[in-house]
Amino acid sequence: MREVAVAKLVVIGVGLIGGSFALDLRRAGAVREVVGVGRSADNLARALQLRVVDAASQDAAAAVADADLVLLATPVGQMDALLGGIAASLPRHAIVMDAGSTKRDVAALFRRHLADSLDRCIPAHPIAGSDLSGAAAARYSLYEGRKVVLCPLPETAPAVVERVSALWRICGADLVCLDAEQHDAVFAAVSHLPHLLAFGYMNTILARPDADTCLALAASGFRDFTRIAGGHPEMWRDIALANRDSLLRDLGAFRQQLDLLIGQLEAKDSDALAAAFATASQARQAWPPAR
Amino acid sequence: MREVAVAKLVVIGVGLIGGSFALDLRRAGAVREVVGVGRSADNLARALQLRVVDAASQDAAAAVADADLVLLATPVGQMDALLGGIAASLPRHAIVMDAGSTKRDVAALFRRHLADSLDRCIPAHPIAGSDLSGAAAARYSLYEGRKVVLCPLPETAPAVVERVSALWRICGADLVCLDAEQHDAVFAAVSHLPHLLAFGYMNTILARPDADTCLALAASGFRDFTRIAGGHPEMWRDIALANRDSLLRDLGAFRQQLDLLIGQLEAKDSDALAAAFATASQARQAWPPAR
Numbered sequence: 001m002r003e004v005a006v007a008k009l010v011v012i013g014v015g016l017i018g019g020s021f022a023l024d025l026r027r028a029g030a031v032r033e034v035v036g037v038g039r040s041a042d043n044l045a046r047a048l049q050l051r052v053v054d055a056a057s058q059d060a061a062a063a064v065a066d067a068d069l070v071l072l073a074t075p076v077g078q079m080d081a082l083l084g085g086i087a088a089s090l091p092r093h094a095i096v097m098d099a100g101s102t103k104r105d106v107a108a109l110f111r112r113h114l115a116d117s118l119d120r121c122i123p124a125h126p127i128a129g130s131d132l133s134g135a136a137a138a139r140y141s142l143y144e145g146r147k148v149v150l151c152p153l154p155e156t157a158p159a160v161v162e163r164v165s166a167l168w169r170i171c172g173a174d175l176v177c178l179d180a181e182q183h184d185a186v187f188a189a190v191s192h193l194p195h196l197l198a199f200g201y202m203n204t205i206l207a208r209p210d211a212d213t214c215l216a217l218a219a220s221g222f223r224d225f226t227r228i229a230g231g232h233p234e235m236w237r238d239i240a241l242a243n244r245d246s247l248l249r250d251l252g253a254f255r256q257q258l259d260l261l262i263g264q265l266e267a268k269d270s271d272a273l274a275a276a277f278a279t280a281s282q283a284r285q286a287w288p289p290a291r
Numbered sequence: 292m293r294e295v296a297v298a299k300l301v302v303i304g305v306g307l308i309g310g311s312f313a314l315d316l317r318r319a320g321a322v323r324e325v326v327g328v329g330r331s332a333d334n335l336a337r338a339l340q341l342r343v344v345d346a347a348s349q350d351a352a353a354a355v356a357d358a359d360l361v362l363l364a365t366p367v368g369q370m371d372a373l374l375g376g377i378a379a380s381l382p383r384h385a386i387v388m389d390a391g392s393t394k395r396d397v398a399a400l401f402r403r404h405l406a407d408s409l410d411r412c413i414p415a416h417p418i419a420g421s422d423l424s425g426a427a428a429a430r431y432s433l434y435e436g437r438k439v440v441l442c443p444l445p446e447t448a449p450a451v452v453e454r455v456s457a458l459w460r461i462c463g464a465d466l467v468c469l470d471a472e473q474h475d476a477v478f479a480a481v482s483h484l485p486h487l488l489a490f491g492y493m494n495t496i497l498a499r500p501d502a503d504t505c506l507a508l509a510a511s512g513f514r515d516f517t518r519i520a521g522g523h524p525e526m527w528r529d530i531a532l533a534n535r536d537s538l539l540r541d542l543g544a545f546r547q548q549l550d551l552l553i554g555q556l557e558a559k560d561s562d563a564l565a566a567a568f569a570t571a572s573q574a575r576q577a578w579p580p581a582r
Contacts, residue, residue: 127510147508176508182501189496190509194516197488200548202571205480207544210473215580217438217467218481219418223579224515225485230575233568237561244556251553253498255546257491262542265535270528277524280493284521288514289506 018073019138047135076100083113103180118155144172188246198229309364310429338426367391374404394471409446435463479537489520
């Protein structure tokens with residue numbers, strides 16, 4: 001039998017991300033006890049009923065007092081208050097990992113609240129978001145074949161990186177290490193920018209006098225292009241503000257590409273348009289790259 | 292048994308769109324003979340082998356000489372030459388329908404080449420594109436529940452609109468009538484604009500020094516947002532140029548929405564960002580509208 005890697009895992013925010021992590025580790029025998037922490041009693045009751053967690057608490061500070069691993073799986077916007085609330089009761093040996101979509105801001109929060117325990121802090125970003133939330137969204141094998149980005153601080157102990165890497169591997173994840181700056185630059189480009197473009201595009205349609213006809217006749221291209229515009233407004237507001245500098249740089253770069261296309265179309269520059277479309281099309285057809 | 296509605300259907304361009312139309316009509320007994328016309332002998336041989344067509348020809352003028360219905364299912368860019376080539380041999384009673392993505396330009400081509408037969412001409416746009424092409428892409432029930440937009444000319448005989456409507460209904464299509472101007476305005480907004488944004492977005496990523504890392508870490512949001520960037524470069528070049536004025540207007544409107552978001556992000560206007568995202572998100576979650 002596999003040695004139990006974690007005696008007590010505390011998941012703060014029992015939803016798709018945190019709940020699925022707990023399910024896989026317990027199925028593998030890699031964790032003895034899972035305690036779920038959250039603000040919603042209903043969601044915690046559901047998590048208990050679905051056996052996503054073994055115990056539940058609305059008191060984060062009490063729950064972490066004898067934790068071996070704490071996973072912060074809440075929106076990043078809640079982490080400042082959460083870390084402030086648990087800092088004093090965290091045992092010295094506990095590892096603290098988050099699962100937020102931005103990493104420089106989380107690294108800064110670890111520095112603010114856990115300055116004496118940075119060797120135990122590991123910012124992480126599992127790339128497995130979806131429109132689902134709440135404990136009922138948790139499922140086995142969510143992370144199978146998915147990328148999980150680890151952004152260790154310079155102070156993070158190598159042994160801590162190894163321990164959490166082993167846990168993510170148990171979940172089937174494909175690990176990538178980046179520093180927080182690289183992470184935020186890459187995810188501004190491949191996630192945050194397209195979300196803003198999709199929001200802006202939807203609002204362009206809604207501003208039209210014939211918006212209803214447009215929405216009635218829109219088909220599969222529209223469906224896929226705008227799927228991410230259905231994202232959670234406050235969550236995306238927080239991400240956009242947290243990654244503001246990278247995102248503004250990328251919005252500027254996109255605007256340049258857009259202005260190029262507008263200029264080519266104004267000039268009826270057939271060859272330039274076909275060449276620009278061909279570059280994009282070839283790259284998209286070659287995606288995803290072979291592993 | 293259903294009365295045979297069409298004795299001889301000539302499909303010029305035997306691919307997903309034209310081939311699927313022929314398959315459904317023949318299965319329903321609504322057409323006696325289907326003749327496929329194309330430039331590629333290989334594709335015509337495949338169409339015969341798959342029994343998408345009963346006969347094949349590379350000579351459009353000869354094939355249409357005793358046609359009852361001609362479906363132009365080629366890219367719009369080929370229609371000028373095609374209509375010029377078949378005009379003299381089209382029987383007076385034959386209906387001519389296209390299936391192109393833009394409609395003002397097709398209406399103008401009908402006027403140029405078939406000025407004496409406009410009562411028999413019907414611009415149409417079945418909303419059932421996909422990345423597939425060639426006779427092997429043809430399939431039964433492609434049009435089941437899909438929208439087909441008819442854009443009759445002022446001169447198109449009502450009886451012609453009724454006959455082709457009956458055929459599309461046999462295919463299971465949901466018919467919508469618009470004039471060509473409305474059609475082109477709506478499809479600039481819901482199809483042509485997002486294609487240009489997706490092409491421009493892909494090129495923004497490709498221009499980055501960390502493009503490879505970006506493409507390696509991009510996930511499901513990127514996948515869906517960029518799917519249409521894999522479209523055919525020359526086809527989309529032709530569509531963009533054919534619908535240039537509508538598309539430029541919409542690109543300008545999108546740029547205004549983008550500049551709004553950039554301004555809100557620069558000003559760290561949290562409330563305005565959340566409100567803009569919420570408007571988009573609610574509309575996307577309410578899509579598709581109930582029929």
